[in-house]
Amino acid sequence: MANKAVILLSGGLDSATTLALARRDGFDCYCLSLDYGQRHRAELDAAAAIAQSLGAVAHRVLQLDLAAFGGSALTDPSLAVPTAPSTGIPITYVPARNTIMLSLALAWSEVLQAHDIFIGANAVDYSGYPDCRPAFIAAFERLANLATKAAVEGAPCHIHAPLIQMSKAQIIQQGQALGVDYGLTVSCYQADALGRACGQCDSCQLRRQGFAAAGIPDPTRYC
Amino acid sequence: MANKAVILLSGGLDSATTLALARRDGFDCYCLSLDYGQRHRAELDAAAAIAQSLGAVAHRVLQLDLAAFGGSALTDPSLAVPTAPSTGIPITYVPARNTIMLSLALAWSEVLQAHDIFIGANAVDYSGYPDCRPAFIAAFERLANLATKAAVEGAPCHIHAPLIQMSKAQIIQQGQALGVDYGLTVSCYQADALGRACGQCDSCQLRRQGFAAAGIPDPTRYC
Numbered sequence: 003m004a005n006k007a008v009i010l011l012s013g014g015l016d017s018a019t020t021l022a023l024a025r026r027d028g029f030d031c032y033c034l035s036l037d038y039g040q041r042h043r044a045e046l047d048a049a050a051a052i053a054q055s056l057g058a059v060a061h062r063v064l065q066l067d068l069a070a071f072g073g074s075a076l077t078d079p080s081l082a083v084p085t086a087p088s089t090g091i092p093i094t095y096v097p098a099r100n101t102i103m104l105s106l107a108l109a110w111s112e113v114l115q116a117h118d119i120f121i122g123a124n125a126v127d128y129s130g131y132p133d134c135r136p137a138f139i140a141a142f143e144r145l146a147n148l149a150t151k152a153a154v155e156g157a158p159c160h161i162h163a164p165l166i167q168m169s170k171a172q173i174i175q176q177g178q179a180l181g182v183d184y185g186l187t188v189s190c191y192q193a194d195a196l197g198r199a200c201g202q203c204d205s206c207q208l209r210r211q212g213f214a215a216a217g218i219p220d221p222t223r224y225c
Numbered sequence: 226m227a228n229k230a231v232i233l234l235s236g237g238l239d240s241a242t243t244l245a246l247a248r249r250d251g252f253d254c255y256c257l258s259l260d261y262g263q264r265h266r267a268e269l270d271a272a273a274a275i276a277q278s279l280g281a282v283a284h285r286v287l288q289l290d291l292a293a294f295g296g297s298a299l300t301d302p303s304l305a306v307p308t309a310p311s312t313g314i315p316i317t318y319v320p321a322r323n324t325i326m327l328s329l330a331l332a333w334s335e336v337l338q339a340h341d342i343f344i345g346a347n348a349v350d351y352s353g354y355p356d357c358r359p360a361f362i363a364a365f366e367r368l369a370n371l372a373t374k375a376a377v378e379g380a381p382c383h384i385h386a387p388l389i390q391m392s393k394a395q396i397i398q399q400g401q402a403l404g405v406d407y408g409l410t411v412s413c414y415q416a417d418a419l420g421r422a423c424g425q426c427d428s429c430q431l432r433r434q435g436f437a438a439a440g441i442p443d444p445t446r447y448c
Binding site: 066067068071097098100102105106109110112113132135137141145146150153 | 293319374376
């Protein structure tokens with residue numbers, strides 16, 4: 003019987019590639035998505051389609067109203083999604099999002115008796131979001147190994163962030179080689195209800211540049 | 226203007242005392258409760274009453290369906306709440322609960338520009354729950370200081386667990402001195418809809434012994 007892993011699956015390009023890597027490594031994959039009030043809700047439909055196409059054992063969507071806290075353009079309709087590059091931490095940053103998502107993955111992994119969690123944090127996000135850096139991932143793994151019944155009983159938890167040092171182009175080339183259908187993924191911060199991308203926001207620009215740099219045709223559906 | 230703090234408030238005896246300590250220390254208190262599908266839902270009403278009686282600035286209840294993961298007698302109706310002491314980690318342990326709750330407090334604190342989070346983890350829980358130990362609290366503080374925009378920009382976050390080395394009796398004596406109305410608190414793992422306690426579960430037994438050891442009349446309403 004294969005080992006189980008919990009995969010954080012947003013519905014975007016990075017987490018789809020992460021799921022494909024976990025499958026390549028032989029894990030039975032339990033995918034977790036968070037409905038946190040994000041304006042680009044089409045990514046949750048995308049997550050379901052990706053989980054199915056890559057042979058996940060299960061896919062669960064947890065609802066959590068992070069919009070109640072405010073403070074991010076991804077959950078606050080009064081804040082515009084930027085279309086020009088900014089310096090510092092972008093307004094699309096969701097407070098403590100990766101901490102929360104890893105915590106939820108940790109809870110499910112403990113119930114499943116899984117000891118591996120995969121997250122698609124990567125080198126591009128690294129530039130702006132504090133919770134995508136290698137030091138953050140390492141600190142969460144240390145925390146996890148003090149937090150759970152399994153760890154106390156001697157079965158440590160591993161947090162895998164296989165994309166963390168990869169460029170967007172490298173991620174796309176990796177996923178292409180593993181058969182990821184990027185036409186199913188939604189990266190746009192303000193995708194419409196059908197999952198069509200704006201082509202303007204930071205995330206769309208990074209994605210488009212990634213396909214160009216990878217030399218792979220961009221399957222994104224634009225509005 | 227006073228500094229802001231986020232207080233994790235369950236509605237039980239420990240977190241009520243923690244809120245009173247944060248108020249004593251001069252913080253403007255923003256209380257956070259989690260509706261995670263717990264069977265003892267009266268504690269959420271208790272949390273609201275406690276927040277008001279101790280002068281919190283705000284009280285928010287976030288809904289998160291941890292019952293979807295299963296694995297705990299507190300959220301799974303098919304698992305009985307034990308009434309006899311057990312060895313090891315009790316079945317009432319909720320997987321990764323404190324990790325999740327601290328993560329949510331971290332998110333709110335970042336939006337509020339608060340740099341202090343209070344949690345009522347204590348020495349009695351220490352004996353059975355991995356995520357109530359001092360090493361866990363310290364590891365979460367290290368994680369928090371790698372996770373947030375505020376920390377990256379030089380404003381560290383402090384995780385306060387003022388009860389962590391105190392016995393139940395010491396906690397009750399401390400809260401009594403600060404004017405906590407323990408009649409408002411609900412500790413029972415299977416309290417009825419009116420907040421009346423069973424008097425039988427682990428939590429009821431610890432609470433009753435605590436009042437006896439403190440030499441303070443027990444204001445608990447029993448079924």
